[in-house]
Amino acid sequence: MPKYAANDLSRSVEDYLKVIYHLTESGESASTTAIADVLDLAAPSVSGMIKRLAEAGLAEHQPYKGVTLTKDGRHAALRMLRRHRVIETYLVSHLGYTWDNVHDEAEKLEHAVSEDLVERLSRALGDPRFDPHGDPIPAADGQIVDVSTTPLPDIPVGESVTISRVDTGSAERLRWLAGAGLVPGVRITMLDHQPFNGPVTVSLNGARRVVGRELAEQLLCTRPE
Amino acid sequence: MPKYAANDLSRSVEDYLKVIYHLTESGESASTTAIADVLDLAAPSVSGMIKRLAEAGLAEHQPYKGVTLTKDGRHAALRMLRRHRVIETYLVSHLGYTWDNVHDEAEKLEHAVSEDLVERLSRALGDPRFDPHGDPIPAADGQIVDVSTTPLPDIPVGESVTISRVDTGSAERLRWLAGAGLVPGVRITMLDHQPFNGPVTVSLNGARRVVGRELAEQLLCTRPE
DNA sequence: CTTTAGACTTAGCTATGCCTAAATACGCCG
DNA sequence: CGGCGTATTTAGGCATAGCTAAGTCTAAAG
Numbered sequence: 001m002p003k004y005a006a007n008d009l010s011r012s013v014e015d016y017l018k019v020i021y022h023l024t025e026s027g028e029s030a031s032t033t034a035i036a037d038v039l040d041l042a043a044p045s046v047s048g049m050i051k052r053l054a055e056a057g058l059a060e061h062q063p064y065k066g067v068t069l070t071k072d073g074r075h076a077a078l079r080m081l082r083r084h085r086v087i088e089t090y091l092v093s094h095l096g097y098t099w100d101n102v103h104d105e106a107e108k109l110e111h112a113v114s115e116d117l118v119e120r121l122s123r124a125l126g127d128p129r130f131d132p133h134g135d136p137i138p139a140a141d142g143q144i145v146d147v148s149t150t151p152l153p154d155i156p157v158g159e160s161v162t163i164s165r166v167d168t169g170s171a172e173r174l175r176w177l178a179g180a181g182l183v184p185g186v187r188i189t190m191l192d193h194q195p196f197n198g199p200v201t202v203s204l205n206g207a208r209r210v211v212g213r214e215l216a217e218q219l220l221c222t223r224p225e
Numbered sequence: 226m227p228k229y230a231a232n233d234l235s236r237s238v239e240d241y242l243k244v245i246y247h248l249t250e251s252g253e254s255a256s257t258t259a260i261a262d263v264l265d266l267a268a269p270s271v272s273g274m275i276k277r278l279a280e281a282g283l284a285e286h287q288p289y290k291g292v293t294l295t296k297d298g299r300h301a302a303l304r305m306l307r308r309h310r311v312i313e314t315y316l317v318s319h320l321g322y323t324w325d326n327v328h329d330e331a332e333k334l335e336h337a338v339s340e341d342l343v344e345r346l347s348r349a350l351g352d353p354r355f356d357p358h359g360d361p362i363p364a365a366d367g368q369i370v371d372v373s374t375t376p377l378p379d380i381p382v383g384e385s386v387t388i389s390r391v392d393t394g395s396a397e398r399l400r401w402l403a404g405a406g407l408v409p410g411v412r413i414t415m416l417d418h419q420p421f422n423g424p425v426t427v428s429l430n431g432a433r434r435v436v437g438r439e440l441a442e443q444l445l446c447t448r449p450e
Numbered sequence: 451c452t453t454t455a456g457a458c459t460t461a462g463c464t465a466t467g468c469c470t471a472a473a474t475a476c477g478c479c480g
Numbered sequence: 481c482g483g484c485g486t487a488t489t490t491a492g493g494c495a496t497a498g499c500t501a502a503g504t505c506t507a508a509a510g
Contacts, residue, residue, distance in 0.1 A: 045467070
């Protein structure tokens with residue numbers, strides 16, 4: 001018999017679940033310190049919350065080894081992710097926000113919107129599958145598509161690719177990228193790699209763009225065929 | 226020098242301020258029990274919060290006599306009222322909500338939206354001055370229009386008036402009224418009063434509507450000239 | 451003028467979620 | 481293998497905001 005999904009988690013719990021979800025996406029478990037860093041909290045506060053999450057059946061904790069989400073916890077985290085990304089998309093396409101300033105607003109709203117409102121927002125948008133940063137929006141049932149992408153610096157010279165995802169939360173970087181036209185959906189061709197972690201040069205619509213290595217790593221591309 | 230408006234009140238504080246604002250609109254001070262009833266809290270909890278509100282300079286408390294808002298408190302309450310009504314209006318006109326089901330959603334969102342978002346919503350609506358229930362929306366600076374209205378049962382037979390405001394939060398009543406076409410902006414003519422607090426009969430667009438006294442009291446009308 | 455019901459406040463407890471300080475475990479380096 | 485630094489947990493507090501139980505004030509009725 002499935003447990004009733006606890007649908008009334010506190011704001012804090014929701015935030016922890018989201019962070020743990022992100023930290024464990026690559027398979028490893030999330031450490032206390034890593035969580036504390038992201039949420040800007042003291043480590044003991046995180047220790048305490050991890051215990052509560054485990055008791056609530058949302059997370060599994062191996063003391064001193066880290067924490068992972070249970071099925072319930074992952075489900076709740078995906079619900080938050082859906083909310084966040086639907087809200088961001090709506091704010092950008094219907095209320096004049098730009099992709100560099102939606103994050104904070106969505107961060108607050110995602111804890112306040114009802115299931116119903118999220119679905120209305122999604123429908124008003126035509127049930128988009130990606131948000132303005134190219135991040136996939138989980139479906140209402142928690143399904144999330146897994147697009148295989150390659151960081152821009154790993155693209156060989158001469159190859160043409162499509163930018164599919166921009167993996168930074170930095171408003172400054174997002175603004176610069178938007179100004180340079182380097183946004184999801186755009187087709188670019190790799191022209192040059194400089195060695196020793198130097199910049200890469202790409203062309204888009206005939207124009208040249210030089211992008212520093214660190215930023216280029218955050219431009220995730222889909223390769224042809 | 227004006228005090229900086231405390232812009233980071235807790236959800237609870239915001240709720241208390243709203244309730245005290247409503248209870249004191251008619252000039253009297255709000256009693257502990259009245260506040261407790263509306264918020265569905267125990268009286269001692271309210272006593273405690275009133276003390277905190279007074280310490281924060283948001284309310285004035287005469288022990289055993291009731292509480293009123295200070296200028297700061299009233300300002301914060303009006304800010305919440307603006308948020309609530311702008312959100313309700315947006316949900317109805319852009320997201321397919323009906324006037325009987327927006328309240329709960331707005332109640333949660335009003336604590337989460339930023340000043341910026343409220344102004345964007347308002348602009349997207351053309352800066353409306355009334356919400357779907359006909360309640361005036363305070364301006365961003367706290368100005369609120371005071372429309373003088375008359376409860377429907379006080380309209381003499383034969384007079385034609387416009388429904389300007391529907392003063393009930395009951396979803397059932399709102400649904401019935403919408404079905405009967407008795408919504409703000411509609412012009413009706415008083416046909417009959419039954420005695421002993423009996424129902425009133427009105428015509429709208431040639432149709433007759435019989436409305437019980439209690440409900441009719443909640444239909445606030447503007448009279449000609 | 452007293453009594454008394456009901457409104458209001460005080461006292462003291464609970465839960466959440468944060469903190470600092472102190473204790474303890476892990477794992478690496480010599 | 482032992483020690484040491486870092487990560488982690490435990491212990492003990494604090495603030496907010498709720499609760500019940502008990503005491504106190506007000507005002508109306510006798």
